[in-house]
Each structure stands twice: as C-alpha cells, then as structure tokens.
C-alpha cells in the first residue's frame with residue numbers, strides 16, 4: 714500500500730492561528746454558510762464534510778445544527794488544536810480525500826481552495842470532491858480574489874507574541890504569477906528562528922468557471938462573499954455553490 718506523507722505547512726502557524734484570526738467574525742461567517750446550506754439543501758438531516766477545517770473556528774458555530782459532521786485538514790497540528798472535541802477529525806489532503814462516504818454538504822472555507830496552486834490540481838480536486846457528494850449534494854467553497862490579495866499586501870503585516878513564541882507576518886502578491894505569499898517568521902524562547910511560507914494562487918473567476926466546467930461539477934451560483942449578489946472580478950472574495958453533474 715502506498716502511504717502519502719503529508720507536509721504540515723501550518724505546523725508553526727497553528728501555534729498562533731487564533732491570535733492571527735482574532736479580527737475574524739466566525740459567528741457571522743458561519744451564519745452565512747448556514748443560510749447558504751439551507752437555501753440549497755432542504756434536507757434537515759444533512760451529513761456534512763468540512764474540508765480544510767483548520768482548528769475548528771467555523772466548525773464550532775455550525776456542527777450542532779447537523780446530525781453527522783465530519784471534519785478534516787491536511788495539517789495535523791491544526792487538528793491537534795481542534796476546538797470541538799466531540800467531532801471525528803481526519804487528517805488528509807483534500808486533493809486526495811481519504812473518506813469513502815457520500816455527503817449531502819461539503820464545505821471548504823476561508824480561502825483554503827487558494828492553496829491549490831495549479832489548474833491541473835484544481836480539476837483533480839473538483840473531480841475527487843464530486844465523488845464524495847450525494848446526487849443532490851452541494852459543495853460550498855470560497856476563494857480570495859485579486860483585490861483581497863492587494864488589500865492584504867498593504868494592510869496585513871502583523872507581529873505579536875503568544876506564550877513562548879514571537880512572530881511576524883508579511884504578505885506579498887506577485888501580480889504576474891498571481892501567487893500570494895504569506896511569509897511568517899517565528900522566534901522561540903530557546904533562540905531558534907523558523908520561517909513558514911504559505912503560497913496561495915489567486916485564479917480569475919473565469920478560470921475557475923472553466924475548470925469547474927471541465928470537471929464533474931457545475932456552478933449553481935457564485936456570490937460576492939457574505940451576500941447573495943453575483944460575484945464580480947473586483948470583489949474581495951467569491952462564494953461558490955456547486956453541484957454534481959450526474
């Protein structure tokens with residue numbers, strides 16, 4: 714059997730994740746996601762798979778509304794800090810999900826899809842996700858757009874300390890390759906320094922629509938995130954609602 718060794722790219726960031734996200738209103742975000750679920754999937758007993766769930770910041774506001782809620786992330790360090798101890802967490806790369814069940818609802822929030830850096834991999838991802846969806850299932854995911862990256866580059870420099878760790882973050886957007894880098898430096902009490910670089914790809918909406926079109930999924934709606942208005946290229950973040958073609 715071939716066992717894939719997962720790279721934990723959030724190993725150090727997991728130590729500071731909550732401080733980093735202290736400005737994010739996850740309760741509001743969860744409310745929006747829940748509204749979307751209820752608008753597109755009427756079944757009250759929906760089973761949910763949350764991909765790239767991190768340490769459960771969104772999960773903790775959502776899981777109680779469902780009977781069956783499974784969470785996963787590629788980073789074991791994020792899952793070790795998971796906020797909801799009652800839930801079953803599985804560590805896997807969402808490109809190659811290691812669950813065999815089909816779900817009514819699949820979620821992937823907060824720019825996690827941006828971590829998939831090539832069109833080829835995105836297509837593999839969408840096809841693999843489609844095989845985890847029930848026939849009438851929905852897949853909800855968001856992506857950060859160029860405007861979000863430009864804003865971040867300007868305003869997201871941050872530094873702080875928590876427990877034994879001091880950290881800083883700078884954000885760089887490379888307009889040609891459309892790669893957004895978050896570069897973290899960590900300084901530990903014992904004098905060690907570590908660097909963690911998170912790369913995201915900022916695809917244009919048209920490209921995303923094309924890739925989805927080539928997969929087993931189709932776009933039901935694509936909203937300007939946190940609204941129910943159609944998304945435009947110059948919005949900050951797009952919220953997709955997709956379904957299985959067959």
Ligand SMILES: C[S@@+](CC[C@H](N)C(=O)[O-])C[C@H]1O[C@@H](n2cnc3c(N)ncnc32)[C@H](O)[C@@H]1O
Nearest residue numbers: 765766767770786787788806807822823825828
């Ligand atoms: C910005 S965090 C979002 C976490 C969580 N959804 C939230 O809202 O707080 C991005 C997450 O994506 C995860 N991730 C990145 N690439 C992944 C992959 N290929 N498969 C699964 N998880 C991935 C990271 O480990 C990290 O926890």
